Every structure is written in structure tokens, then in C-alpha cells.
Amino acid sequence: MTGRKDTLVQLREQPSTLDNYTRAAFSTLPFVKPSGRRSLPKDTLALSGLHVDHDNLATYTKVCGLRFGDTLPITYPFTLVFPTVMRLLTSREFPFPAIGSVHTDNLIEQHRPISVSEPLDLKVHAENMRPHPKGTQVDLVSEVSVGRELVWRQVSSFLKMHPTGAPKEPKAEHAEEVPPPPTRTLRVDQKTIGRYAAVSGDRNPIHISSLGAKVFGFPGTIAHGMWSAAAALQPLEGRLPAAVTYAVRFGKPIVLPATVNLYTDPTPDGWDVALKNPKKGYPHLTATVR
Numbered sequence: 001m002t003g004r005k006d007t008l009v010q011l012r013e014q015p016s017t018l019d020n021y022t023r024a025a026f027s028t029l030p031f032v033k034p035s036g037r038r039s040l041p042k043d044t045l046a047l048s049g050l051h052v053d054h055d056n057l058a059t060y061t062k063v064c065g066l067r068f069g070d071t072l073p074i075t076y077p078f079t080l081v082f083p084t085v086m087r088l089l090t091s092r093e094f095p096f097p098a099i100g101s102v103h104t105d106n107l108i109e110q111h112r113p114i115s116v117s118e119p120l121d122l123k124v125h126a127e128n129m130r131p132h133p134k135g136t137q138v139d140l141v142s143e144v145s146v147g148r149e150l151v152w153r154q155v156s157s158f159l160k161m162h163p164t165g166a167p168k169e170p171k172a173e174h175a176e177e178v179p180p181p182p183t184r185t186l187r188v189d190q191k192t193i194g195r196y197a198a199v200s201g202d203r204n205p206i207h208i209s210s211l212g213a214k215v216f217g218f219p220g221t222i223a224h225g226m227w228s229a230a231a232a233l234q235p236l237e238g239r240l241p242a243a244v245t246y247a248v249r250f251g252k253p254i255v256l257p258a259t260v261n262l263y264t265d266p267t268p269d270g271w272d273v274a275l276k277n278p279k280k281g282y283p284h285l286t287a288t289v290r
Contacts, residue, residue, distance in 0.1 A: 006044040006125060014047065015087040017201045023090035027097045040138065041093035044125040045084050052080070052116050056199055063195045064230040065186075067237050071113040074246055075230040077120075077152050078108075079200045081142040084124045085156065086201075088140065095129065096136065096160040099204070100216060103225050104137070105157040108246040114144070114151050121145045135161040179281040182261035183235050186275070188223050189257035196227045222253035228285050232273050235264045236289065244270075245290045251283040260284055 052072065060076055061068040089098035114120070121144070128139040137159045144152040197203050205212025206222055213221045229248045233240075254260060254275075263274045270290040276283050 006042050009043045009045050011045060011047045011084065011087075014050070015083045017083070017203060020083060020086040020090055020201075021203060024086070024098045027090050027092075027094075027099070038095065038129075039093070040095065040126040040129050041088060041091050043088070043091070043093070044123055045088055046124075047084060047122045050080060050120045050122060052120070054116060057116060059195065059199045060230075063192060063199060064227060065234045066230060071115055073230065073233070074108055074110045074152075074240065074244060075226060075233065077114065077142075077144050078106075078154065078226050080120065081122050081124060081144065081154065082201055084122055085140050085142060088124055088126055089158070094126065095138070100160070102159045102161065103156060104159045104250055105155075106226065106229060106248045106250075107155040108248075109153045110242075110244050110246075111149075111151050111153075112242050114146070118146050121147075132159055135159055179261055179276055179278060180263075182276075182278075183264045184262050185259055185278065186231055186234075186262055187257075187259050188227070188231075188254060190221060193221065193223050193227065193256060196224055200224065200226070202226070218253065219255055221256045223256060223258070225250045225253075225285070228254060228275055229287070232262055232264075232275055232285060232287060233289075235262070236271060236273075240289065246287065247290075248285060248287040250285055252277075254284050 056079075057072070057076065058068050060079060061073065064073070064075075066073050086098065088094065089101070123143045123145075125141055126138055127141055130137050137157055140156045140158065142154045142156070143150055193207055197208050202224055206216050206218060207224055208221060210220055213219075225248075228250075229246070259278055261276045261278045263272075263276065265272045270288065273285070273287040273289060274283055275285040
């Protein structure tokens with residue numbers, strides 16, 4: 001972005017899950033993350049020559065209901081960049097703690113399919129801190145390259161909720177109606193999400209601990225948003241173009257165990273995708289594939 005003067009920090013290896021979550025817990029202390037910080041880290045974290053673990057990929061595709069093949073599912077690189085994203089989120093310079101922040105939106109741009117055998121170079125930086133009606137929002141931008149060729153880019157938007165003084169928006173009243181027949185239904189339980197947590201490295205307690213989920217206001221553990229984003233693409237496998245954009249907005253969390261309705265509706269330039277509650281019809285996820 002114009003005006004950014006980043007420092008490129010070359011990592012020697014993927015940050016470990018244990019180290020990331022230790023840093024995340026430490027960052028919740030008030031003297032580590034003083035309120036009122038208004039700037040973002042200037043570091044761009046980079047990792048070169050990363051190779052896909054075929055066993056990890058096979059487990060990922062199975063737990064998300066996708067096919068295991070010679071190219072990566074368009075959502076899989078999220079698991080490759082996630083440890084580096086977490087390292088940036090848990091840095092001292094990041095304006096709010098990673099624990100308690102909400103992943104609200106995710107935009108993936110795949111420029112071409114990525115072979116499972118290609119060595120990958122990753123870069124992650126933060127940008128676009130902005131006010132939100134419920135708090136403060138920040139984008140984490142991840143790029144995956146093969147040599148000098150950018151093949152995949154992601155913008156993950158995170159929200160830290162806090163009082164803003166803005167007037168509360170009136171709750172929209174929705175007349176309950178029977179949802180239309182779905183493309184298919186998805187069943188997800190704690191065993192599935194436990195396996196996804198292990199394969200993705202995202203061990204946030206809201207996904208794997210009933211007590212941890214309740215601490216953050218959930219009635220029970222909830223499914224990962226990016227598990228939902230991957231599973232929602234099941235009906236479209238083998239139909240996606242080489243270059244594709246997948247824009248996701250997360251709605252109400254999926255409290256485990258659950259059955260959800262999956263909708264994939266064709267449009268002139270792709271598909272509209274949604275995961276909805278099968279009884280009340282409210283969205284857990286809405287997305288576009290273009």
C-alpha cells in the first residue's frame with residue numbers, strides 16, 4: 001500500500017502452535033496490550049521454501065469433505081499462512097489481543113491452481129485499521145508465491161469488539177419461514193472440529209473447549225469459520241476455474257453439534273454460496289465464488 005515502509009522479517013521456520021498460543025495468552029495482559037493503540041506492526045513476515053505436508057493435506061481434505069488430488073483446494077493455503085498470521089497477531093505491536101478477536105470476513109484470490117509439489121514462499125502483513133460500529137477492524141494480508149509468481153492472496157478481516165459510543169443499530173425483525181430445500185446438508189460435531197483444529201493449527205479454545213467457549217460468551221464450542229468456508233465448496237469441486245475469487249462473510253457461529261443447510265446457486269459469473277440454519281434460516285456463512 002502507498003505510504004507503507006515495512007521491514008521484511010525472514011522467518012527460518014513456521015511458528016509453532018504452542019508458541020503462538022502462549023504469546024496469545026500473554027498478550028491479554030493489560031500491560032502488554034495497553035488500550036488506545038492506534039498503529040499497526042510495520043513488519044512483513046516472510047517464510048521461503050515451504051513444502052506441503054501430504055499427510056496433513058490428506059487429513060484436511062477428509063475432514064472438510066473435499067477431494068485429495070494433485071492441486072491444493074483454494075482454502076488450504078489458509079492453513080499454511082495461519083501460523084505466520086498468528087505470529088503477527090500476537091506481536092507486541094499489534095493493537096489488540098488475538099484472543100477474543102472475531103474473524104468476520106475472508107477474501108481469497110487464486111491466480112492459478114497450486115501443485116502439491118511446488119515450494120511456496122509466504123508473506124504476511126497487517127493493514128487498513130479502521131473503525132467498525134462494534135469496535136475496531138484490521139486486515140491481515142497473506143500472499144503465496146512460487147518463485148516470483150504470485151499464485152494466491154488472502155485478506156482476513158478481524159474485529160476487536162469494544163464500546164465505540166455509536167448508537168446501537170435496531171435489530172431487524174425477520175419473519176420465520178421454512179427455508180427452501182438445500183443443495184445438501186452438512187453435519188458437524190466436536191470430533192470433526194477437533195480434527196480440523198489439529199490439522200489447521202487453529203486451537204482457539206472457543207473451538208475445542210466448552211469452558212473456553214463459555215468464557216467468550218458462547219453456549220458451547222463452535223465450528224471454525226474456515227472449516228465452514230472449505231466445506232461449503234464441496235458441491236463445486238471440479239467446477240472451479242483456474243483463476244477464482246472466493247469472498248466469505250461469517251454470520252452466526254455454528255454451535256456444536258449441528259446440522260446446517262448448504263446452498264450453491266449459480267450466477268452468470270459463478271455461484272452464490274450460503275450455510276444456513278435448517279429451522280430458522282439465518283446465515284452462518286454467505287459467500288460468492290467468481
